[in-house]
Amino acid sequence: MAAQTIFRTLLDRPNIISSKYQAKQLHAQILKLEPSSPIHLSRLISIYSNFNLLHESLLLFNALHSPPVLAYKSIIRCYVANGLLVQSVALFLQMRASGTKPDHHVFPSLLKSCALLSDLKLGESIHGCIIRLGMDFDLYTCNALMNMYGKFQKAFAAMDSFSNKFRIESAHDQKVTLNQTRYIFPKTNANSTILDQCYRKRNCSDMVEVDRRGSLMDSVKKVFEKMLKRDVVSWNTVIAGNAENGKYEEALMLVREMGNDNLKPDSFTLSSVLPIFAEYVDLHKGKEIHGYAMRHGFDNDVFIGSSLVGMYAKCARVEDALQVFNILPQHDSISWNSIIAGCVQNGLFDEGLRFFHQMLKAKVKPVPVSFSSIMPACANLIALHLGKQLHGFIIRVGYDDNMFVSSSLVDMYAKCGYIKVARWIFDRMDVHDMVSWTAIIMGYALHGQACHVVSLFEQMEMEGVRPNYVSFVAVLTACSHAGMMNEAWRYFNSMTQNYGIVPGLEHYACMADLLGRAGKLDEAFELISSMHRPAEGIWLSLLSACRVHKNVDLAEKVAENIFEVDPENTGAYILLSNTYAAAQRWKDVARLQYLMRNKGIKKSPAFSWIEVKNKTPAFVSGDKSHL
Incomplete structure (x- = not known):
């Protein structure tokens, strides 16, 4: 008798069971004392599910002729914990078809399945079931609903970065159709349920889908505002x-x-x-x-x-x-x-x-974000050897198929001069997002291969990926280096006209550089003057073009604009002096050099970086200290 009291206490307070071994001991004693009690078996299923013991839970569940809601919700929770999402939904449908009324403990696990399956329509239909059963005021159910809608919002936002041909196919990829979810409403013939609305919206256009994404946070707010506690x-x-x-x-x-x-x-x-x-x-x-x-x-x-x-x-x-x-x-x-x-x-x-x-x-x-964070360091230091080591590490840990890691590898190899390797990695990626497109386009731009840049840019647009700020910098850089004037203006104007992107400093710099290279110095001056606050770097680019084309008058006007912002800009003094020298105006050269000496302005030595013995030291001209 005392033993029965102990075991009933354990069943009533399952949190006392602290290990799988204790759960199995309890199971053995129940088989001896009351092997056919549905209540005790259901509580034992709940205990097993707490330890994710799916096999043992299913054996007991299948032995029940009419499983109570406790058994159903325990198995559903265990299915979700073990990643068997489709099975959790199917069991819920079985429970509804059997006439068993779910309680509020069932829905948090089920809503988690909907989020992990990326099936918004299924989630909405379950939300409708929650409302019909009057459980939309339960604290834990409402929290689970808000969490589900929030995850769908993030998932739809992530989809914007993929090509149109890639879509989240939700539970249908795992052989579950929405026809099955009609069991969620087994006793209704109404056509105005949430589920029926989901059916009618299945073939909506992409614009409607965008509106749906915008309304997900509204769904979260509605659930939140209705909560009593x-x-x-x-x-x-x-x-x-x-x-x-x-x-x-x-x-x-x-x-x-x-x-x-x-x-x-x-x-x-x-x-x-x-x-x-x-x-x-x-x-x-x-x-x-x-x-x-x-x-x-x-x-x-x-x-x-x-x-x-x-x-x-x-x-x-x-x-x-x-x-x-x-x-x-x-x-x-x-x-x-x-x-x-x-x-x-x-x-x-x-x-x-x-x-x-x-x-x-x-x-x-390290996780994927570790590699995508550190790889730009190798790219900017031109540390190819270290980048290759990290690439090998990535392959060993199995992250080479990760989209963000692959994009960082494309960027690293391109900046280190291995554009063919960068393209190979890009081509083997299953999905291309904005980051990967921009990385390969910028890589070709840095290598001066304008034809590849334009071709990839147009391919990106055709696949439905919207260019961003950086991708326009890449294509304008390539056009500038290749002297593609008409194409550059077309892309520059399309930023605002087609994509609503306001041109920034880098875009103006590319256009000014292109005009300067082409000898259209006055047009470049007008373009820069139209900017709100032109940076010194853009003026210096035009000043360099004035030196090449020996336009002293414009060079002096450009230098004045620079000295207004930075009276001791070394680069401006040197470029203006070189412009005078190119025009053989030696008195002006001497005057400028005298002015520099009086102001204590000296040319800073230029540095170069090169990988030597697995290190990347900085060199100045004639420096042999690292050899």
Whole structure:
């Protein structure tokens, strides 16, 4: 009798079971005492599912003649935990067909399956089922709904970077059709259900699909606003959804409103809003969040620390990022990747490589973002040998098929002079996003192969990938070096007319360089003068063209514009002096050199980098110290 009491206590309080061995011991005792009790078997299934013991759970489930809802939800949860998403949906359909009414514990696992299957229509139909059953006010179900819609929003945003021929095919790739989901509403013949609306929308155009993507956050908001009770998870879900979709003001407003529910932001909340200040480069507000984290003991949290490192790095405060990184009690792959990316983004390539080596020594396994973060360091240092070593490492760990890693390899090999290898990697990629297209186009542009650049650019447009700011820099650079005047103007004008991209400094620089090379100096001067605030570099490019074409009068006007901004610009003095020399105006050369001496202006030595003995030292002319 005492034994029966003990085992019933264990069944009623399954959290006491702390190991798979104890669960199997309990199972053995139940078989001895009450082998045919559906209630006890269902509770045992729940215990097994807590340990992801799918085989044992299914054996018990199949032994039940009419499984109760506890058994169904336990198996569904176990299916999802083991990645058997289609089976979880199929079991839910079986439960509905059997007439068993689901409770609120069933839907969080099921909604997770919909998100992982990328099947929005299935998720919407289950949402309709939740509403019909009156469970749309349950806290955990609402949190799961918001999480699902938020993941669909991110998935659809990611699809914008793929070619039109690549689509997320959802659960239908795994032999589940929406016809089966009619069992979700087994007793209705109405044509106005969410499910029927999903059917009618299956053949919608891409424009309607874009509208659907825009409405996903509205779905999240509607679920959130209807909730009678909200916890921190609810607030974090909707805050993160807004932040990740660029709705920064809404995200910050929601953080302020958390206090109305007597809730305080936790580490997840802070890690969601910190990237906002990095995006806006708002260092002051970022520091306020840092102070809040310190006051509430979150500064040692690895997620907060990683977010702070990323925020400071994007605000060009690498020293602050390093300080935050160094005080973290432990470093995981996220924090390592944050500091590596921060160093590389701010031009500290050697520091980035040093941290990457330290990460390997700490036995932290690199993830794809680790390689895509460090590879630009090899590309900018022209460290081909190190880049090849990393490529070998990537192949060994099986990341060579990762789109972002492959794009970084294309960029590295192209900048290191191995354009054929870069093209080979590009061609073997299954999917090309904007990053990979831009990397290969820029690679050919740097190598002066304008025909390849134009061909790839047009191919990218035909495949439905919209050019971005950098891809236009690449194609204009190629046109400039090849003297393709008409094509350059066509691309330059199409930026605003066809794609709504406002030309920036780099685009104007390419056009000014092209006009300067062609001897159209007055047109170049007018183009630069039309800019809001032309940078010194563009004026210097035109000044160099004036030297080549011996246009002294225009050179003096250009130099005046430079000296207004930077009276001691060494490059401008030297180029103007060389222009005078090219026109044999030696008195002006002497006058300018005298002026430079009086101002203490000296020409800075030029450096070159070359890989020697697996290192990349800097050289000046005649330097033999590294040999």
